[in-house]
Amino acid sequence: MAAGPAPLGGHPRAQKPHLSKMERVVVSMQDPDQGVKMQSQRLLITVIPHAVTGNDVVEWLIQKYCIAEDEALHLGTLLVQHGYLYPLRDPRRLLLQPDETPYRFQTPYFWMSTLWPAAELDYAIYLAKKNIRKQGALVDHEKAHYDQLHRKINHTWDLVVMQAREQLRAAKQRRKGDRLVIACQEQTYWLVNRPPPGVPSVLEQGPERGSCTARQVQMTKTVDFYKREIECCRKALGRTRVKSSVCLEAYLKFSSQRGPHDPLLSGCLPSNPWVTDDDTYWAMNAPSVAVPTKLRVEQWAFSFRELLEDPVGRAHFMDFLQTEFSAENLSFWEACEELRHGGQAQVPALVDAVYQQFLAPGAARWVNIDSRTMERTLEGLGRPHRHVLDDAQLHIYMLMKKDSYPRFLKSDLYKDLLAEAVVPLETKRRVFPFMWKPRHSSPSLALLPTSTSGEPEAAAGSPGGGDGET
């Protein structure tokens, strides 16, 4: 294939695990003693061996893996859809039929592989060959692809035509049976890799997970190879690992804590704006609003970061600190944030201002930083850059988090805020007389499997109700 794994820089792709597993299944089917039974296919005068019936495949899968017939059928269909087996009579219908329909195995070169994705140049050559063989009568989508490729890789079109002609001539040197088989193989490969419109592509993968890297095949193990292996193992040893029990506990805690706050899982009050076209929800949860909602105030208790990230929360925290006469901490922290995220041109001036206001001995709003951090910061002030106050900022942050934040949560100020916080009312839905359950304005997705009978009515009810409301 034209574009192999990119070895010059960039990670080589790894073979997807499900494809490796399918390859192993196919190879174990080839065992002369315990593999699938093979027959010969008889076309007018040529006899081509190595045909299997769908029935044999299913039976072999049932016997080898001790699974039920449905599962064997599904597994067999997966094999056909990924191109490891192809039907002989109707090559475009890629599914496994558990009867006497004959199939044949695909050659390893054409096995689907993420290491060797199908390249545009190869597809162009294939289409050119097909064009020659069929005297220009290509299927619609193939014609469209052909024109598109001609525009895209116009500069190599000479090569495409030359290769197409030569490959056809090379194929003529084989016996007729072999020629037919190879043509079928190539056709199947391109049916799988460039499916006709309307057929779902098995190639679609989710977002790339770059964690598994594969190396190229190495026959001679040189010194470099072993050096790389040692480096790899050393890095693997040094990685921090967290026990899955700890991870899962943290995950459960997070989910249970945040569950009621999530608008998708627990619905949003007063109503989901996307469903009812009523944007009260957004207005009530705007970044700076006079009276925050109760859920929002509760969220401030989850972590210090939540409190600081919410402008309303930060403002109330500042009020609290003023009652405690330690507001300069938060002001210093905000000034450092401004330095970090501000413009490059203002950096020296800002650093100077911060120093004068917060760090100089005898400053108006002096912050309490330990001596070592103060020394380091003062040294760095000679050459100011935007991260010069990072250590000091972190120190103050931890101070606030450990000291002021717990007091804030226990304070009367916070309790008053909780009491004053607004809980919006759910918009009343008109209850139709023949429905015996009032609809929640934003049906919770988590309830979908259990209330399947209620779902279609909910879907029908809410747009209808929404139109009635507005």
Added chain:
Amino acid sequence: MAKEECKALLDALNKATACYHHLVLTIGGSADSQNLREELQKTRQKAQELAVAIRARLTPPLRDRGLGAEERAEFERLWVAFSGCLELLEADMRRALALGTEFPLHAPRRPLVRTGVEGGASGVAARALSARSLRHEGERDFDVEDLHQLEREILKVGEMIQDMEMKVNVPRWTVQARQTAGAELLSSASAGVSSVGGVSVQQRMGPCDLSKALAATIFSAVLLAAVALAVCVAKLS
């Protein structure tokens, strides 16, 4: 003329690459055998020789600043086709290495995939080498040795491609291909004209298809018998 020579060599390389591709298709399948691995080796070595020769011919004109615009465009076209061909060859060689390692012939850890392709491909290899037929002379552990050598050759070809990119600066996208869409439908007579110069015999003389010859002899025998019978009937009556 240098251009005609280059064109002829490029056609030969193209042929060798196409044949190599065709042979690599069957690795790991039921047609895989020691003979196939030998044929692969011979084909790719021939292809590499041709590549080195073409490169030697094409590099000087392209590095010559004083070349006319049309000449230069022609050489650039050849260069783009050549580098494309070489990349195809390299990719196929890598694939051959991967497949050859996965499906070793001796000490078989895995049985070969029964693909239904049987019968030799010596005709294909002979076509690539522009020879009449091919002799097979490998020893027993040929495929293991061959894989080591293949690895070395892949590195060499990779280096050659790198070197080519460094030495000659041809922006691919500016090259206008001569063939239009659907050019391959024009009869292969036009292709034959361009490749006839300098390249040796393309067709094999003997009948490729034995069954056709058999059918022809049977038919002629039946025809003769029918004629003889008709003559006898005419004589008797």
